[in-house]
Amino acid sequence: MDLFDTGAAEPSRNRPLADRLRPKSLAEVIGQGQVLGPEAPLGAMLASDSLSSLVFWGPPGVGKTTIARLLADESDLHFVQISAIFTGVPELKKVFEAARIRRQNGQGTLLFVDEIHRFNKAQQDGFLPHMEDGTILLVGATTENPSFELNAALLSRAQVLVLERLNLVELEHLTQRAEQELGRTLPLTGSARDALQEMADGDGRALLNLVEQVAAWSCDAPLDSEALGKRLMRRATKYDKSGDEHYNLISALHKSVRGSDPDAALYWFARMLTGGEDPRYLARRITRMAVEDIGLADPQAQSVCLHAWETYERLGSPEGELALAQAVTYLALAPKSNAGYAGFKAAMRLAKQTGSTPPPKHILNAPTGLMKDQGYGAGYAYDHDAEDGFSGQNYFPDDVKRPVLYAPVERGFERELKKRLDYFARLRTQRQG
Known part of the structure; x- marks a missing residue:
């Protein structure tokens, strides 16, 4: 067996539900129609027998590893899986050498690299010659934005495909498949079943772990959502304060304020707080919104933000967060104008053009x-x-x-x-x- 190859499967009774339900063909994959459909990128590649190196970008539990393994099966390639967290240069050299020998014997290698963004730029460069001469077909997986985490040379040789979190319909489909495998229906009411799927937060693997817990319970009657909540801890919200989610959510908050939608603005504000965002960062960004998107259409907006910021500094969390929430609401409902912002940018451009004109x-x-x-x-x-x-x-x-x-x-x-x-x-x- 090659280094890092997966070994023989455990007996079914000892395997986690998520592993037992792993699809055996791409047709069994739940979700990801945007990349797997007949006219989608992977479907087109397989139909034309032109599979190329790929980078799967998406959240946990949406099928990155499974799809890579099935691509190897359908392309008659030897599947090798490594993780950038546990693999160094010596191990990589062994993987490349084994792939080279395998190629000489007439079989290609699909090398799946989990957490590929963990490799530094020099290590990423090490893949390039082996991709170019056909020794490996690289499939990388990352939860981080490849534009920032992978070097340009690697990205130029691999197509980035975005995998999306599973929606509630897809999670229900997965729940039904799990019940068929277990041979019993979950002891939950309809609302509790919905709550269970919401707890998974779009992560199929997390859902199956929750299903496995619930299926093991002995219940006299179906549990409602309140009883379910007491027995299960809600899964922590995925939020990286220094990563893509941070910038995505502040963008959503800013655009909701600009779009005069207080309900959406409060929702994204709350999402960031529950994710652990620093309220002081939010106070600063909210004040920026008042200057950029409201400006002199409502000169009071900036003062409202500054007073809310000061109130938070005096009260702290969680009491002071209410003042920030009120400022968000005020901004969303205020008249909007970026005339001051646009005027300043135009003045800066003119100042640079005219140089030192007295x-x-x-x-x-x-x-x-x-x-x-x-x-x-x-x-x-x-x-x-x-x-x-x-x-x-x-x-x-x-x-x-x-x-x-x-x-x-x-x-x-x-x-x-x-x-x-x-x-x-x-x-x-x-x-x-």
Whole structure:
């Protein structure tokens, strides 16, 4: 037997339910139709006998290992499985050498690398020559974003396929398959059955572990969801405060606020809190939302966020989190404008384009005689002395055509600001004309 090959199967009675229910063909895989369907990437590859190296990206318990094993079976390739956590360079060399010998004897090797993102960039480079000369067909599995965790050379030689968490319909299908294997129906009411599947959080392997526990119980009557909750601990929510889930959820929160949906905003806010996110991080991001997406349409929004942040610092968790939740609700319902944000970005672009162009001389101070002789301050009109307190002078560099950087919207307080802008624009035209 080759190094790292799987050994003989245990007797069925000793094997976990998840292993006993492992599909024996791709047709038996539950879910993942987006990659396994006839016109999906894997279906098309198998139909045309053109299987190439792959990277499966998805959460735990959605079939990454199973699909890789079945691909080897259907492609008549020898299956070898390793984990990047437990495999070093010496072990990799043995795997590549065994694959080379196997190839000389007329059989290819599908090398499945679990947690492939755990290999550093140099170790990832070590796969490249063996992929290129056909010694191995690499199938990597990762729960992390390959764009950040895998090097460009490896990604250019492997197609990334996204595997998705199982939905409730698919989990119910898996539950029924488990009941057939066990030969009995779970002692649960309909609502408890739904609750059991929700506890799995899209993870098929976790669901089967829960099913195995429930099936072992002796119950006089079906358990309801409350009784189930007392017997089973809810599975911890998948949330990595430094990984993809962190950025995905803050993006969802931000876009829900921008989309004026307080219910969705509160939901994503709560998801991050229950995942263990630092409320101070949320306070900072919420304040950023007030500046970026509401701005001067509601000048009070920023103050609401700062006061909520201060309240959290004084009260701590969990009491202070309510203040942050109220700020989230306020932002979602506030009038929206990114005019200030867009104006600032436009000003930054213009500043970079115009370089060191000096201000017009008439708005420069002239503290010395030489500067006066150079025309500094000449012709400056003191606005407070002008009619309406507005001179209409030009304040941009002489060589810069006056742009429009701030364009307020017809929402919230910016309606009033737009009236003021239009008023000053008319006066400027009159004074300069």
